Amino acid sequence: MTADAWVFALLDGMCPLHLVLGPDGRILHAGPTVGRLFAGRSVEGKDLLEVIDVTRPHGITRARDLFAHSGRRLRLALRGGPQTELTGAAHRVGHGDTLVVVLSFGIGLVDAVRAHGLTAADFAITDPSIEMLYLVEAKSAAMDLSRRLNLRLEQARHSAEQRAMSDPLTGLANRSGLDAAMAGLIATDTGFALMHIDLDYFKAVNDTHGHAAGDAILLSVASAMKRETRREDVVARIGGDEFVILLVGLRDRPALDRIATRLIASIEHPVPFGGAHCKVSCSIGTVLSDDYARPNQDRMLADADIALYAAKSAGRATHRFHLGQSGAGETGQIGFDHG
Amino acid sequence: MYGLINRAIECFVTETYGEAVWLRVAARAQPGLRRIEAMLDYPPDLTMRLLDALSQDLERELPALLEDLGTFLVSGQGMVAIRRLLRFGGCEFLDFLTSLEELPGRARMALPDLDLPGLDLLDEGEGCYRLTCQAGMPGYGAVMVGLLRAMADEYGALVLLDYGGEAPDGAETVWIVLVEQAFAKARAFELVRQ
Incomplete structure (x- = not known):
């Protein structure tokens, strides 16, 4: 050699x-x-x-x-x-x-x-190149397992969050869901109208026809509210027969009043239950985020409640606006009597 | 990293005996247990409880079940990652066999928490080898029998395997006779997944 x-x-x-x-x-x-x-x-x-x-x-x-x-x-x-x-x-x-x-x-x-x-x-x-290839493959296999685990955990977290934010009976947002949605709108300076809705005669239906009838009414009301609002709006059930709707980007009072009128008419549709026809109505109090220099959730809900009370006093099945800061807490008489 | 091993048991039971058997075995091993997450930790004794529950449910001896588990690890549906990683051990079956002593190190390189018992391979001459699985994971030797059988198929080698049982110190022995290294065509293996 x-x-x-x-x-x-x-x-x-x-x-x-x-x-x-x-x-x-x-x-x-x-x-x-x-x-x-x-x-x-x-x-x-x-x-x-x-x-x-x-x-x-x-x-x-x-x-x-x-x-x-x-x-x-x-x-x-x-x-x-x-x-x-x-x-x-x-x-x-x-x-x-x-x-x-x-x-x-x-x-x-x-x-x-x-x-x-x-x-x-x-x-x-x-x-050591072959060992390096082995390591690359082993690491990507382990990474793949981790990624799949993360995905499953993320899905579980998401659905737990959804459950925590929604009302189990109607599937609408609950009080937490409403708070989160309002906080989001306020934080991003998005103007919105808040309608506080209380059912009229609901207790009577419950007392006469039982809780199952009450549940049927609530479901029917929830779907009426979904029907009369848009995808981006938020519909929440915050108490037994108390609801809040956030109408995103809406600040025109006549338009809001028309929506309220439609809602009342829609909710007044009798709901068949066990051979009977159950009928409820609702009163609505509305506030606009534009009426506040710095919108605040509790303040807006309290003011909407005042307007709602005024609507109830006016004979139910009625819609009232709260006039906001400038109106010094007065309740406006814009709107129509549907009673 | 016990989740990984328990998860392999889950896949094995589900694919071989069906979902219903797995759910019974899981519930018997630990009330409320339904699924194993490969990347989460579980109590160390869960693996043994799962295996005992499986043995009872199927009324089969544990070593035979463990052999099937070992074969499943290589040739089961969705086990391509383990099969490929094992193939990095060598180009031919004998290389692979010799590389088994590196297996715990290789496993640790992939997943630092994965602690596999040590393996010693002794050449007894005339194509006969003795594999000693050190104590630490009861039944590991039986799993190795099934795994080696499937890997021999991978490499196209003709081997005879015999489980030598467990010594008092917990070490297990596997006897391997390599009859013919290139008995059949080896399954294709590329260094990089296509």
Whole structure:
């Protein structure tokens, strides 16, 4: 075996991804894995720069320029074929007229293995690349399990939150849901109208026809309210027969009054129950967030309650506005008597 | 990281014996238990309670069930991750067998909490090997029998396997005879998942 032959054999075993360059920068010998990168085409005899680009250091225009960079870190890229970047180091050996360029895939390992269909046999036994691939795969499997767990927990959290924010009978928002929605509207400076609605004659239905009839009424009222409002509005049941509707972006009193009128008419539709027809109505008190310099949930609800009380006093099935700060807490007489 | 092992038991029972058996086994092992989360911690003794409950429910001996579990870990539906990770052990069955001693280290590399018992492989000559599973996880040796059987299929190797039982110190022995390394075509394996 000549000196060259055993050196090449040693390099092939220890570092299958290497090139040996002669003084003119031509490839004297290429490791077996280099052949895999060029799909079996031989690169021996070719100028290094014909087959591989040297991207770092800058300004390498002739392969023999690399002799001046012995022992330094190189960045290289294959010419042609799937894009593959390599990290390398050049070592000047012999009488200084031979350059051994050892290469590695570095962090581009996964892509390179996929692009060139490499196998364990393409790596030195001592090369930890295979362990790195193992680790990449193990970590992504574990990450996948964690992500799925997080997704399930997130769904559980979401549905628990939904349950905490909604009324189990009607599916409408409950007091917590209403508070959260109002806080959101106030925090984002979104104007809205708040209707406080109290059913009339509900107690009578409950007393005469029983709680099941009462529940049927509440469900029918809830669906009437959903029907008469838009998707973005919030309908909440905050007590036995007490409801609040937030009408987002609505600040026009005549329009609100028309909505209230429709709501009352819709709620007054008799509900069939066990052969009987149960009939309730409602009174509505409305406030507008625009009437407050700084809208406050409790204040708005209290004022809407005052307007509601005024509506009840006016003979039920009636809608009243609260006139806000400027009206010094007075209840306006805008609106119509539906009694 | 006991969740991972318990979850594997859940998958095995559900796929092999059905959901109803799993729900009975889970409830018997721990009242109220329905599902296992792979990435959550469970009491260390839950694994054994699950296995005992399964053995009682099916009226089958535990070692035989554990062998089936070991086979399921490699060849069961949805077990591609474990199968692939094991294939990193080597290109041929013998490489894989030799790499078994690294298994606890490899498991820890993937999941630092996953503590598997140590494994020692002894070459007894003439293609015969003795695998000693150190104490720590009762029944681990029986699981290894099933797992090795499935991995031999993966590699296309012809092997004879025999569970040697448990020594007083808790170590378990598995006898392996490698009859032919390239008996059938190995299942394709690429280093990077496509």
